[in-house]
Amino acid sequence: MSKSLERLYNGLIKENPTFVLTLGMCPTLAVTTSAKNGLGMGLTTMVVLALSNAFISLLRKVIPDKVRIPAFIVIIASFVTMMELLLEGYLPSLYDALGIYIPLIVVNCIILGRAESYASKNPVIPSFFDGVGMGLGFTVALTLIGLFREILGSGKIFGYTVMPESFVPVSIFVMAPGAFFVLAVLTAVQNQIKLKAAAKGKDVSKIGSGCAGGCDKCDLTGCVSRQFYDPKAVGSVEQAALKREEKGGAKDE
Amino acid sequence: MNEKYRVSSNPHIRARATTTTIMLAVIIALLPTTVVGILNFGMHALLLVLTTTATCVISELLFTKLMKKKTTIGDCSAAVTGLLLGLNLPPRAPWWIGVIGGVFAIIVVKQLFGGLGQNFMNPALGARCFLVLSFARIMTDFNTDTYTGATPLALLKAGERVNIYNMVMGKTAGTIGEVSMIAIVGGACFLLLLGVIDLRIPGTYIVTLILFLILFSGRGLDYDYIAGNLAGGGLMLGAFFMATDYVTRPITKRGQYVYGVLLGILTGIFRVFGSGAEGVSYAIILSNLCVPLIEKISWPKPFGRGGERA
Numbered sequence: 180m181s182k183s184l185e186r187l188y189n190g191l192i193k194e195n196p197t198f199v200l201t202l203g204m205c206p207t208l209a210v211t212t213s214a215k216n217g218l219g220m221g222l223t224t225m226v227v228l229a230l231s232n233a234f235i236s237l238l239r240k241v242i243p244d245k246v247r248i249p250a251f252i253v254i255i256a257s258f259v260t261m262m263e264l265l266l267e268g269y270l271p272s273l274y275d276a277l278g279i280y281i282p283l284i285v286v287n288c289i290i291l292g293r294a295e296s297y298a299s300k301n302p303v304i305p306s307f308f309d310g311v312g313m314g315l316g317f318t319v320a321l322t323l324i325g326l327f328r329e330i331l332g333s334g335k336i337f338g339y340t341v342m343p344e345s346f347v348p349v350s351i352f353v354m355a356p357g358a359f360f361v362l363a364v365l366t367a368v369q370n371q372i373k374l375k376a377a378a379k380g381k382d383v384s385k386i387g388s389g390c391a392g393g394c395d396k397c398d399l400t401g402c403v404s405r406q407f408y409d410p411k412a413v414g415s416v417e418q419a420a421l422k423r424e425e426k427g428g429a430k431d432e
Numbered sequence: 433m434n435e436k437y438r439v440s441s442n443p444h445i446r447a448r449a450t451t452t453t454i455m456l457a458v459i460i461a462l463l464p465t466t467v468v469g470i471l472n473f474g475m476h477a478l479l480l481v482l483t484t485t486a487t488c489v490i491s492e493l494l495f496t497k498l499m500k501k502k503t504t505i506g507d508c509s510a511a512v513t514g515l516l517l518g519l520n521l522p523p524r525a526p527w528w529i530g531v532i533g534g535v536f537a538i539i540v541v542k543q544l545f546g547g548l549g550q551n552f553m554n555p556a557l558g559a560r561c562f563l564v565l566s567f568a569r570i571m572t573d574f575n576t577d578t579y580t581g582a583t584p585l586a587l588l589k590a591g592e593r594v595n596i597y598n599m600v601m602g603k604t605a606g607t608i609g610e611v612s613m614i615a616i617v618g619g620a621c622f623l624l625l626l627g628v629i630d631l632r633i634p635g636t637y638i639v640t641l642i643l644f645l646i647l648f649s650g651r652g653l654d655y656d657y658i659a660g661n662l663a664g665g666g667l668m669l670g671a672f673f674m675a676t677d678y679v680t681r682p683i684t685k686r687g688q689y690v691y692g693v694l695l696g697i698l699t700g701i702f703r704v705f706g707s708g709a710e711g712v713s714y715a716i717i718l719s720n721l722c723v724p725l726i727e728k729i730s731w732p733k734p735f736g737r738g739g740e741r742a
Contacts, residue, residue: 349532351566360540 183308190312196289197320197362198369203289207321208358210280214337217325218318219273220280223266225314227258228290232298232310234258239299251294256285289313320365327361328352449628451548454678455508457628461619462515462673468615469608473523473576477608481518483527487534488514495543509548513537516556516673519609520666520713521563522574529570533559553720554680557670557713564713579605584664585709588657596656599663606665613663620672632688633681633695634671638662640696649704661703670712671695680720687723687730694719694726 196202206224211217234254235242242250263281266274274281284290293313298306329335332352334342342348351357470478492510496503504510517533537559542551564571574583583605584594598604602612610616623629642658651657661667675681675695682691695715702711 347567347570349566350568351562354565356562356565 182305186308187312190316195316198366203287206280211325212353213329214325216276217321221318221321228314229310230258231255233307235294235298236303236306259284324361451507455512458512461622464615464619465609468602468612477523480530483530484518484534485514487531488538491535491538513555520560520607523576523608533563536562553717554677557717560713574605588660589709594660596659610666610669616668629676633675633692636689636692637671637695640693644700665710666712682723682726684730687726690726
């Protein structure tokens with residue numbers, strides 16, 4: 180059970196797909212014009228992610244290595260088609276708002292990324308929870324971005340007007356540039372929080388991220404940012420990865 | 433033998449110009465058009481220009497203090513940005529537009545990218561485009577007590593005649609600082625005489641635009657149309673004061689010609705084929721973004737490098 184919880188935590192905080200891994204940027208930037216759209220996109224992706232992770236994990240010993248990517252895509256596309264039809268049937272307004280981005284979930288790199296790096300190598304239960312965790316992380320991120328864009332860009336939260344009458348909406352926030360501004364600021368804020376925790380002496384790799392700073396305590400010798408702190412730490416990224424594997428540090432794979 | 437011999441490393445001959453003197457010269461050159469704008473549009477225009485300038489200077493001061501960097505308001509570059517932004521606002525815009533614009537110009541466009549010399553885009557124009565996209569209705573409302581109706585460029589686009597004399601003198605609708613061609617060119621001549629700017633970018637820009645209008649506007653050699661396009665909108669202000677910004681223009685001479693041509697073509701495309709009447713600010717910030725590429729193709733080769741081997 181603790182493994183499942185660890186997976187949820189990993190997806191939500193430690194390797195949040197949006198703020199830390201910066202995967203799936205296309206839906207992140209395109210559909211977060213309102214909190215509702217962000218939430219809808221996040222939840223849809225989460226369902227697809229959890230189910231496809233579980234199925235790929237079930238079939239991981241059957242799928243030949245050479246054709247694994249097409250096989251993953253077929254599984255993912257089936258679930259996306261199911262979700263698309265369900266949304267069209269039961270939530271037509273959300274279906275219209277998300278438009279082309281629902282079928283495009285098939286090529287969302289978070290889903291393929293988790294299939295390739297986690298589900299195809301791990302048992303079913305952890306894979307399922309990995310999908311749920313990543314999906315939750317994605318949902319939280321998209322809803323947050325949508326929330327800020329909606330408040331600033333149209334003065335509403337989930338469609339309800341909250342700003343006073345005199346507020347003039349800053350419409351750039353519901354356009355594409357606004358998505359970049361909000362994403363950048365939120366990423367910076369979460370990095371700041373994690374760095375503060377790191378400064379208090381906590382282990383960055385435990386609270387931290389793929390790499391959200393904390394270079395002075397990192398042992399990845401080949402990293403370019405690391406060399407900025409310690410010019411002597413020169414070495415190739417491959418060497419560093421080898422070194423980590425020797426230490427038995429390849430926890431995630 | 434009173435003279436002392438000084439031993440020092442090069443450079444031995446220094447120009448007296450500093451960032452501060454150049455920025456002060458730009459401020460002086462912008463004063464005529466500012467004054468014309470204020471006389472034209474009244475005290476609210478003055479309030480707006482003061483608001484943007486003060487906001488820019490205060491934002492720069494606060495940001496550099498907060499980030500524990502060297503405070504750079506002494507070089508007057510923030511004041512120039514604020515002044516230019518103010519001149520780019522419509523005369524009736526509410527004061528908070530100036531505050532939002534000033535904060536965006538200095539903090540987002542300039543300081544987040546490293547401060548003066550590092551910004552990839554003209555801060556005043558970046559902020560103007562931010563405001564136009566955010567508050568389209570306010571930013572395109574040029575009606576005042578004295579001038580109502582469409583701007584000269586909108587009239588030209590609709591195929592109507594405009595009064596060129598009024599446009600040269602500044603008696604027309606538009607942003608605070610763009611209306612008087614004569615005041616802008618007068619200020620620009622001052623900068624040209626001081627050598628702060630040269631004609632490479634503005635000259636290429638304006639000539640390219642004229643050629644583009646003759647070839648593609650569908651009106652051929654219509655002098656009124658061309659003169660109206662030169663005197664109307666932000667062309668003169670943009671060509672002399674914003675396209676020539678030291679930070680965001682190419683360094684090499686060849687690059688500056690390419691940049692001028694690009695500006696002219698983009699402005700022409702926006703004005704002739706675009707949905708809006710004006711396109712100078714977008715043309716300049718798009719060209720700003722192309723500057724690294726322009727420098728890549730225009731970088732001079734050291735003597736003896738490149739070419740065919742014998």
